[in-house]
Amino acid sequence: MDNGDVSLPERIKGTEKNTSAQSDTKKTKSAKEPKAPKASKASKESKPLPTKERAPNTPAIPLDPNAIFKEGFLKSVFNEKPVKKVVTRFPPEPNGFLHIGHSKAIAINFGFARFHGGVCYLRFDDTNPEAEKDLYFTAIEDIVRWLGFKPVKVTYSSDNFDKLYELAEELIQRDGAYVCHCTDTEIKLQKGGEKGSAGPRYACSHRGRPPGESLEEFRAMKAGKYKPREAFLRMKQDITDGNPQMWDLAAYRILEKPHHRTGDKWRIYPTYDFTHCLCDSFEDISHSLCTTEFQLSRVSYEWLCDAVRVYKPMQREYGRLNITGTVLSKRKILKLVEDGIVHGWDDPRLYTLIALRRRGVPPGAILSFVNELGVSTALTNIQIVRFEQSVRRYLEQTVPRLMLVLDPVPIIIDNLPDDFTEDIELPFSPKDPSFGSHIVPFSKTVYIDRSDFREVDSKDFFRLAPGKSVGLLKVPFPIKATSFDKDESTGLVTVVHATYEKPEEGTAFKKPKTYIQWVGSSLKHNSPIRAEVRIFNPLFKSENPDAAGGGFLKDIKPNSEEIFPNSMIETGLEEVRKGAPWPAEEGEKDVGNQTKGWETVRFQALRVGYFCMDVDSEKGAVVLNRIVSLKEDSGKGV
Secondary structure, three states: OOOOOOOOOOOOOOOOOOHHHHHHOOOOOOOOOOOOOOOOOOOOOOOOOOOOOOOOOOOOOOOOOOHHHHOHHHHHHHHHOOOOOOEEEEOOOOOOOOEHHHHHHHHHHHHHHHHOOOEEEEEEOOOOOOOOOHHHHHHHHHHHHHOOOOOOEEEEHHHHHHHHHHHHHHHHHOOOEEEEOOOHHHHHHHOOOOOOOOOOOOOOOOOOOOHHHHHHHHHHHHHOOOOOOOOEEEEOOOOOOOOHHHOOOEEEEEOOOOEOOOEOOOOEEEOHHHHHHHHHHHOOOOEEEEEHHHOOHHHHHHHHHHHOOOOOOEEEEEOOEEEOOOOOOHHHHHHHHHOOOOOOOOOOOOOEHHHHHHHOOOHHHHHHHHHHHOOOOOOEEEOHHHHHHHHHHHHHOOOOEEOEEOOEEEEEEOOOOOOOEEEEEEEOOOOOHHHOEEEEEEEOEEEEEHHHEOOOOOOOOOOEOEOOEEEEOOOOOOEEEEEEEEEOOOOEEEEEEEEEOOOOOOOOOOOOOOEEOOEEOEOOOOEOEEEEEEEEOOOEOOOOHHHOOOOHHHHEOOOOEEEEEEEEEOOHHHHHHHHOOOOOOHHHOOOOOOOOOHHHOEEEEOOOEEEEEOHHHHHOOEEEEEEEEOOHHHHOOO
16 A cells, blocks of 8 residues: 555645625625636646644543543452552454454453553463464454554463463362263253253262373373263362352363464363463463453352462453444354355454454544443443444544545536636645645536435425535535436436536625535546445344344345445545544554555545545555444535
């Protein structure tokens, strides 16, 4: 991506023409048909903008990014164990792409350590070689850094395989574990039967084995004597305890699959329940923070640390984040990909973090969203609309504004000369001069959106129609539609003819009720820039796709992706590209010119929505993704 290295400057907008004063001036002459404007003089070149440093942009509603650590649940967690050196970890399984729910876990674990002056590990829980792939390791670390966090070290559970095995043997010798040969059905019966049944619980017949026999069998498992599911190492906990996490959980199982880091060295692999707490111990984790689905696991976590006599971290649980109106399950997303319903795991209609990134959602907006919600032990179910509201607030004052026409219709202004152009200065932000401004050409032919013209006027329509005037944003005077041409085969308007309503000197003009966005046609200015625009709508019809009749695949919403292949955008896009990332926050703030992604080129398209460039733009043509729409009243005239 060739983006240049020029940032949008801080530039105080020059004095604009005082058109409002003209509109208030009383007419001094009777109205006459205005003369056609003369051919313009050679239009002034756009002067290079000053290279002053752009002022940093902040979200529309600034929030204390540390609020969740200063009060509430996370404050009480620290107060419970107020150590000088805080050490946390984010321990994902590298068996899929992270989704929006994981952003909360990342923000909490890394943010908690950072707030208290500590460190956080990124530890890959790579104990299941059957499900792990190299691309997941890379994608997960990339997302963590994109969100603005730097692990003190990237570690792997597999780093500790030798040490874990030694502790497993030690646990057996202390009569704290045994090798079991029961089937899955037998193990379920020992735990009281299928879920929901209330059968009696009882001990496995192998539980009474002498430690020496279990140790011999465990070594036989390692040596290859047994096939998968023929033998397990189980922890000897308390089958009478009311907590299912104490019902002799598996500690090791056989998997005949080479490991991505250890190759063929191991045929047995430790389970999550055996690995997690011990790796926390090895890394001196002070606060092991996880979601409430692991609340019952806290007992077994502490039991195992005590059983093998190692340091015992403090585990505490917070409520996980869930977005309604979509699916987050890896299995279900894979089905959507395999069935061609979405284009891939990064399809912007999904809520994987790589999809949200491609869609253009800034990392700072995601962290701001998590911060807004706060942290407690309650499950947080949030509607998509609330997430989008939060993103919209964040973008509102952190990205520049441009004019984009989705479905262009040419307007030929018949009373302007063929070679007419006028430089129009547009601010990148109407409220913040530090964003600077840029020049766009106003010419005899301009393009407006098809939705801004009607063949037949009506009282409730305030845009362009035959005999009606409308303003073009920042153009000094309005235009009036006089006629139009249609393609009879399609019924679509192909061109609209209009006049430029520049009054004679000394006379006033009637200010139009509405101003619309437009893009001028000028070869000299390389205007317009043509683009394919992708509008993303919710993928599912309901708030709970899983509850839909026939399952989530029956809840797919038609037209969740709309393509506008012939859209046009003004030339300010080039300066916005050079000034990216927008905004320069979190993991995007330090990216070099050659490493910043296309999605960092973000802007508000006036009256249309918030957009970013898509990675498909690297093929040559400009491709834009809508990040979020504008506010609910966005359809009204500006």
